[in-house]
Amino acid sequence: MNEEKMNIPNKISNNADSVFKNKLIVERILKKLNIENDIFQHLNLRLVTKAFDSQFLLLIKRNFRKLQIDLTFDWDKNETKVTINQQLISKKEVLKCSRFLRNIVQIEIESVHFTGDTDFINVSEMHKLIIESLLLTNEKPIRHVTSDVEVCSASGNRKECIPCRQLAPLCDEFGPMAFDTLLNSFSNPHHFSTLHITDYLLQMIAIHCTKTSETKEECFSQMKSIINSNITCDNLNVQLFVMDWNMGNLPNAQAREVINEILQKWKIKNIKIKFIMNRYRNVSRSWRRPEKRFFTQFHFGMFPSYVDISEVSKLFIEHVVIDAKWSESEYRSADRWKEPYLHLFSNLIRFFPTSKDIFVVRELKKDVTLTLDEILKNLVEHAWDECPDGNRTELFIRLKYSDFVTHPEREIDIPEINGNYISDFELSFASPEISQKFENWNNVLGDFDMEDIRKAFTLRNHLSNRELHFELIHSESTLQMAKQNISTPFQTLFYYQFFISL
Structure with a gap:
């Protein structure tokens, strides 16, 4: 009897060992622990049994196929904070962690996305x-391999990044690509499904060619050698700066010929442009000085810009998507506010005359002091400024209210609005085909919210046959604010006969 009692602990131990050797049971235990977001704090679980170790490593391997790496500088602690898949890793442990993932776990990485500073x-x-x-490795x-921001050292004070030179030609999707990578990575042809670049790269090309040339011919020859045809790309994603703060707060400009050369040489099919804040100083000053201005300035938004039709006739961009949700102008005081994208559509039509459609997303914030009437009026009056009469590019814009502006002391005086007409353009519900196109674009810029109230409309000029399709998006709260602050007959008509919440 005593001997049996003495064997009980051994039996329990053996049973426990049997449990922890069962891969299915161990897998369920790990799942119940819910440690996917805190794996590196539980590495001691590997010591339980070989089965536990094996299943734990498999768990890491599954969760680290897609990496999101955040590099943010902590100014208080004067160090870079590193998180991999939302798990904080001390700076001293990053190399050790990388070696563990590579040599012990033997992860097979499919994609990497950098965020941070x-x-x-x-x-x-x-x-x-x-x-x-x-x-x-x-x-x-x-x-x-992508990034929200330019974390590559070759985009800053250091002029080269050897790892990015090696990495870029291996990727199907890459970017933002730095100037050093463009110069030194593509001795052999390479095709990207999607390539990301920023305004900074466009500016660096223009600056380099301007500084190393004495004549316009030399400058353009340099540009053509830098932007070579070894790169081809289906989809080009470009981040453009809204303003150049050190050029007298002027709207930023791109070198038109640089963009043309990229679009032609790289055989771009679709382009997505996102307007962002300019983080650089004097970024375009070097090539915009009058004494050495070889390139033509092109503004996408605030001012009209023109192109030679012979330059863009070779471009066959199918779809143009514009993320114009952010504007530095919106952060100025109300009395100095200017519409930052007044000529956006007309500039885009001139630059991409053969595109099938242009889709723009605007976010209407509390800083935007325009009424809905004024916004629509500006759109239809300037969308086709000095554009060819025969252009058949379809124009789409999504207007999303993230906040609503009240105008309690403002006198509303908007001419040329009669019934459901705005400047000779008749307002009507969009056709099912147009509504479907807006629906197809729901997630194109990551701005879709199931709770939003959305409706699509068409503004049509029956004399010119020009059409502008727009989708208006409200949250429940901004819709109520809009209805409570109606200030024109058109808004009454629009919100109580057209934009009716189901």
């Missing part, structure tokens, strides 16, 4: 270390 001096070394120790080339 553009403070290159502080985060670029960490960016370089991660690429060298983790990304370039992957057994198969990582097909998707």
Whole structure:
């Protein structure tokens, strides 16, 4: 009897061992622990049994196929904070963590996305270390390597980034691409499904060609050698700056010939443009000086810009998508506010005359002091400024109210509005085909919200046959604010006969 009692602990121990050796049971235990977002704090679980170790490593392997790496500089602690898939890793442990993932877990990375700062001096070394120790050591080339911001050191004070030079030609989707990567990575042809670039790259090309040339011919020859046809790309995503704060607060400009050369040489099919804040100083000053201005300035938004039709006739961009949700002008005081995208459509039509459609997303914030009437009036009056009469590009715009402006002391005086007409354009519900197109674009810029109230409309001029399709999006609260602050007959008609919440 005593001997049986003494064997009980051994039996319990053996039973426990049996449990922890069962892969299915261990897998369920790990799932119940819910440690996917805190894996590195539970590495001691590997010591339980070999089965536990095996299943734990499989868990890490599954969760780290797609990496999101955040590099943010902590100014209080004077160090770069690193998180991999939302798990904080101390700066001293990053290399150790990379080696663990590579050598012990043997992860197979499919995609990597960087987020964080553009403070290159502080985060670029960490960016370089991660690429060298983790990304370039992957057994198969990582097909998707992207970033919200330019964390590559070659975009800052340092002029080169060897890891990015090696990585870019292996990717199907890559970017933002730095100037150094463009110059040194593509001795052989390479095709991207999607390539990301920023205004900074466009400016660097223009600055480099201007500084190293004495004549316009030399400048353009340099440009053509830099933008070579070894790169081809289906989809080009471009981040453009709204303003150049150090050029007298002027709207930023791009070198028109640089953009033309990229679109033609790289055989772009679709382009997506996002307007962002300018984080650089004097970024376009070098090539915009009158004494050495070889390139033509092109503004996409605030001012009309013109192109030679012979330059763009070779462009066959199918779809143009514009993220115009953010505007530096919206952060100025109300009395100095200017419509930042007044000539956006007409400039786009002139630059992309053969595109099938142009789709723009605007976010109407509390800083935007225009009424709905004024917004629509500006759109139809300027969308086709000095554009060819025969142009058949379809124009779409999504207007999303993230906040609503009241005008309690403002006198509303908007001419040329009669019934459901705005400047000779008749307002009507969009056709099912047009509504479907807006629906197809729901997630194109990551701005879709199931709770939003949305309706599509068409403004049509029966004499010119020109049409502008717009989708208005309200939250429940902004819709109520709009109805409570109606200030014109058109708004009464619109909100109580057209934009009716179901």
